[in-house]
Amino acid sequence: MDSKGSACSNPNPNPTFGPSKLMLAFRFLRALSIVHRTTPASSPTCRGRRIERAAYASMAYSAGTSRAWSRAVLRRLHHRARRRAVAPRRLSTTAGNRAEALRRLVPGGAGMDYCTLLEETADYTKCLSMQVELMQGIVDSASSNGR
Amino acid sequence: MSGRGRRITDEEINELVSRLQSLLPESRRRNMGRVSASKLLKETCSYIKSLHREVDDLSDRLSGLMVTVDSNSPQAEIIRSLLRS
Numbered sequence: 001m002d003s004k005g006s007a008c009s010n011p012n013p014n015p016t017f018g019p020s021k022l023m024l025a026f027r028f029l030r031a032l033s034i035v036h037r038t039t040p041a042s043s044p045t046c047r048g049r050r051i052e053r054a055a056y057a058s059m060a061y062s063a064g065t066s067r068a069w070s071r072a073v074l075r076r077l078h079h080r081a082r083r084r085a086v087a088p089r090r091l092s093t094t095a096g097n098r099a100e101a102l103r104r105l106v107p108g109g110a111g112m113d114y115c116t117l118l119e120e121t122a123d124y125t126k127c128l129s130m131q132v133e134l135m136q137g138i139v140d141s142a143s144s145n146g147r
Numbered sequence: 148m149s150g151r152g153r154r155i156t157d158e159e160i161n162e163l164v165s166r167l168q169s170l171l172p173e174s175r176r177r178n179m180g181r182v183s184a185s186k187l188l189k190e191t192c193s194y195i196k197s198l199h200r201e202v203d204d205l206s207d208r209l210s211g212l213m214v215t216v217d218s219n220s221p222q223a224e225i226i227r228s229l230l231r232s
Contacts, residue, residue: 036213044210052206101192105199115155118163121191125170128198135205142212 020062025134027058032138053077059131068116069124072108160184167191 031054039047056073063070099117103109106121164184168176171194182190 032209032213041214044214047213048207048210051209052202055202055206099188102188102195105192105195113155115159115163118160118167121195122163122166122170125167125191125195125198128195128202129170129172132198132201132205135202135209139205139208139212142209 021130021134024058024062024130027061028054028131028134029138031058053080055131055135059127063123063127067120067123068108068112069106069120070127076107164188 032051035047035050035054039050057077060070060073060077065071065074099114102117102121103112106117106124109117109120112120161184164187168179168182168187171179171190175190175194179190
C-alpha cells in the first residue's frame with residue numbers, strides 16, 4: 001500500500017496504481033456497471049445514492065474483514081433495509097467517550113477503546129481518501145473528452 | 148475487545164496521533180507544526196467529514212455522467228473493456 005504522503009497532495013493526473021488501488025478500481029467499476037444496468041435513467045437521485053453505497057461497499061470489501069470499520073460498513077449496508085441510515089448509538093461507558101466526534105464518524109467507532117479507535121481512524125481515512133481519488137479520476141477521464 | 152487491562156502507554160497514543168497528522172493532506176498540515184492531540188483529532192474529524200462530502204458529491208457527478216457519456220468515446224471503450232475482465 002502506498003504510504004508516501006496523502007493522495008490529495010499529489011496533483012499527478014495519471015497516478016500509478018499499486019495492486020490494492022487496482023483492486024479497488026475494479027471493484028468499484030464493476031459496481032458502477034451494475035448500478036448503470038439496473039437503475040432506470042429516470043431516477044438520477046436514486047442512481048447517485050446507489051453509486052455512493054457502491055463506493056463504501058467496494059472500499060469495505062477491499063479493506064477486508066480484518067478491520068472493524070470495514071465490518072461495520074458492511075453490516076450497515078446489509079441491514080439498511082431494516083434500519084435508518086444514521087442510527088446514533090449510545091456510547092459504551094467502558095470505552096469512555098474520548099474523541100466523541102471521531103467515534104461518530106468512523107464506522108464501528110462507538111464501541112472501541114481509544115487506542116483501537118486511533119488505529120481504525122488512520123486506516124479508514126487512508127481508504128476513504130483512496131476512494132475519493134479513484135472517483136475523481138473516473139469523473140475526470142469521463143468528462144475530459146468524448147463529448 | 149474493550150481494551151481494559153491492557154496498559155496503553157502515552158507514547159503509543161502519541162505515536163498513533165502523530166500518524167494521523169501524517170495522513171492529513173498538505174493543505175491542512177501547512178500551518179500545523181506541533182499541535183495538541185485534541186486539535187489533531189478535531190482536524191481529522193473535519194477532514195473525514197470533507198471526504199464524506201466528496202464521496203457524496205462525486206457520486207452525484209458520476210450519476211450525471213453515466214447518462215451523458217458518449218458511448219462511442221475512447222473512455223467508454225476503456226471502461227467497457229475493464230468491466231468485461
